[in-house]
């Protein structure tokens with residue numbers, strides 16, 4: 001089984017993000033692997049270990065992704081593709097999905113594993129759109145993957161009514177959520193070996209995507225006009241001291257001031 | 262006049278309030294509205310669909326649609342969108358909506374935006390507003406396509422008073438089953454419990470409650486208040502709470518009148534699921550816990566001491 005895993009470099013959400021004049025202030029930002037893609041990488045590596053799968057990752061955009069891709073190598077991914085092109089600067093999910101389609105078609109993969117969403121956009125569209133463009137079956141929000149045979153996997157999905165157990169015919173696309181696994185920490189040996197592994201860097205023309213064609217794969221259907229600061233909540237009243245007294249006080253405030261009890 | 266198709270949010274055979282909220286918003290921006298309802302044995306919901314404020318009701322009612330499957334579900338929506346000639350297709354915030362919206366967008370060659378909190382038609386363009394980066398920023402996004410599919414974030418729109426619709430039912434033919442993604446089983450969530458998304462009060466437990474005894478202690482308070490009972494990821498990972506109880510970026514987004522965070526530190530991913538609540542009460546023994554930065558009322562103390570007092574005091578005022 002050949003697995004393609006997608007990884008995106010995203011801004012570290014744990015740090016302060018500032019907005020100025022409609023844009024995010026670059027100063028002080030740090031970039032990391034998208035957390036849900038780390039779950040996707042771990043899922044792929046587990047399938048390699050348990051089911052002899054071959055593992056390739058693909059990352060689109062992000063500039064210098066060497067550190068991130070090496071980290072994934074150190075976790076156990078065997079091959080890495082990085083698609084980088086100036087035309088991708090304003091890419092939205094459909095564009096990413098169409099680029100991934102080209103990557104998929106070049107590689108004869110059986111299974112694509114993506115994170116359920118990227119932490120920078122929180123959109124959750126790319127993996128599902130990839131499947132739709134390819135006409136492949138797809139399950140999103142997956143918490144478990146079992147290989148049944150060469151052509152079938154069984155996945156569990158967290159849905160609205162409960163956990164759905166779904167059998168998929170390969171090739172297929174799944175998007176995973178963080179409950180699926182606990183991504184491993186790279187070990188020293190893996191980190192050393194990762195440094196020697198090549199990364200296959202390519203641009204859009206190498207994938208056969210024309211950027212001049214306005215309706216082509218690189219044309220976004222949505223564009224971010226501006227960023228705005230989120231409405232931040234103000235810290236309210238904090239009570240310390242005798243538990244009985246402050247709790248009674250808060251309850252009466254919930255009744256009389258906040259009108260919510 | 263824009264034509265907006267709202268996908269009815271149906272759970273456990275009932276129509277959720279979000280359907281009315283979306284139709285109210287669509288009506289308020291002057292759109293002609295239709296709703297599409299997908300499920301099995303849903304005739305009983307039709308009057309509700311009309312009353313929710315729709316002028317046309319597309320109904321796909323088939324035993325094969327009893328359990329959610331993204332492919333057939335998306336086909337029904339795309340079918341209704343084509344018949345209605347919808348400019349915009351709006352899904353409520355749900356796992357079904359999140360799974361189906363990108364498919365519908367590709368099928369219709371429409372733009373797609375998820376977790377939106379507002380829609381505005383400015384000149385020739387449609388613009389949406391949505392949070393990104395775990396709610397740390399907002400984006401204003403311009404749609405450069407003739408059609409758009411969106412998923413509306415929970416709690417973004419309000420139901421209008423006295424909204425009415427007209428009955429005009431269009432039956433959709435059942436879609437083909439997805440033979441390449443076969444739903445074998447649905448392990449149903451515990452029923453009879455209050456759905457977090459509907460609850461006016463939500464009380465969530467975090468790692469601070471430690472174990473089952475702590476969970477049960479807080480559950481009694483939730484029971485008294487008929488509140489939804491939620492959780493941080495820590496207690497889900499620990500096996501004490503079900504997955505569908507997780508509040509946060511990976512779980513449910515809630516926006517109740519009152520949210521109580523009991524023994525929850527306030528990680529960014531948790532906040533992303535609850536910081537739209539009207540009033541937040543936090544109980545935490547660490548005065549520096551980040552949850553206090555968003556709480557309207559904070560009680561610094563040991564929850565095992567505070568929660569029983571909280572219960573008693575609330576009982577007193579409710580008596």
Ligand SMILES: Cc1cc2nc3c(=O)[nH]c(=O)nc-3n(C[C@H](O)[C@H](O)[C@H](O)COP(=O)(O)OP(=O)(O)OC[C@H]3O[C@@H](n4cnc5c(N)ncnc54)[C@H](O)[C@@H]3O)c2cc1C
Nearest residue numbers: 467468469493494495509510511524525526530531546564
């Ligand atoms: C990709 C990703 C997605 C995630 N999605 C989610 C999500 O959807 N939802 C979510 O919740 N988390 C999510 N997380 C996890 C999140 O980062 C935190 O790890 C988690 O929310 C912490 O849970 P907690 O607050 O219960 O535990 P902790 O952070 O351990 O906090 C426990 C709190 O309890 C307090 N406490 C302890 N004992 C007592 C006592 N006796 N009385 C009073 N207070 C006490 C402590 O002071 C502490 O503040 C996600 C993480 C990642 C990376």
